[in-house]
Amino acid sequence: TNRTFTMLKPDSLEKGNTGAILEKINAAGFRIVAMKMTQMSTKDAETFYAVHNERPFFRELVEYMTRGPIVAAILEKDNAVEDFRTLIGATNPADAAEGTIRKLYAASMGENAVHGSDSDENAEIEGNFHFSGREQF
Ligand code: GTP
Ligand code: MG
Numbered sequence: 066t067n068r069t070f071t072m073l074k075p076d077s078l079e080k081g082n083t084g085a086i087l088e089k090i091n092a093a094g095f096r097i098v099a100m101k102m103t104q105m106s107t108k109d110a111e112t113f114y115a116v117h118n119e120r121p122f123f124r125e126l127v128e129y130m131t132r133g134p135i136v137a138a139i140l141e142k143d144n145a146v147e148d149f150r151t152l153i154g155a156t157n158p159a160d161a162a163e164g165t166i167r168k169l170y171a172a173s174m175g176e177n178a179v180h181g182s183d184s185d186e187n188a189e190i191e192g193n194f195h196f197s198g199r200e201q202f
Contacts, residue, residue, distance in 0.1 A: 069145040070191040072180040075133035099139035099196045137195040
């Protein structure tokens with residue numbers, strides 16, 4: 066499809082980077098079709114990141130993602146999933162390309178500023194995890 070799902074993670078809000086990151090997203094041609102500020106519960110984060118539950122960093126990831134508010138959004142653009150992952154850059158900001166959101170705003174692999182869905186199927190699942198049908202425009 067032409068939609069992806071993103072979260073500005075707690076470190077982005079703590080550092081006051083929300084506006085700057087949303088500006089980059091807009092400038093790259095994504096249209097916001099759903100958006101809210103919310104805080105994930107431990108259960109929410111465990112469910113959202115269930116695919117990683119055997120990984121050594123899982124508890125750290127859940128702690129990080131629940132420690133403060135996030136901004137969740139659904140974004141629309143041609144080739145949204147792939148183009149958004151290009152815009153955010155590699156998982157580890159040390160490996161992220163110049164000008165990418167993670168290169169600009171992420172501190173480390175553990176605190177990497179933003180999430181971007183990795184497939185059309187997951188974009189749909191993740192968007193529906195955070196937004197009801199009435200909240201998606
Ligand atoms: P997302 O867009 O957030 O899904 O990132 P990604 O697709 O680039 O990475 P992946 O799905 O493999 O990992 C999900 C998240 O787990 C990452 O964004 C990091 O926040 C965290 N993470 C991944 N690897 C590590 C790690 O080695 N250490 C720690 N502390 N966190 C990690
Ligand atoms: Mg991922």
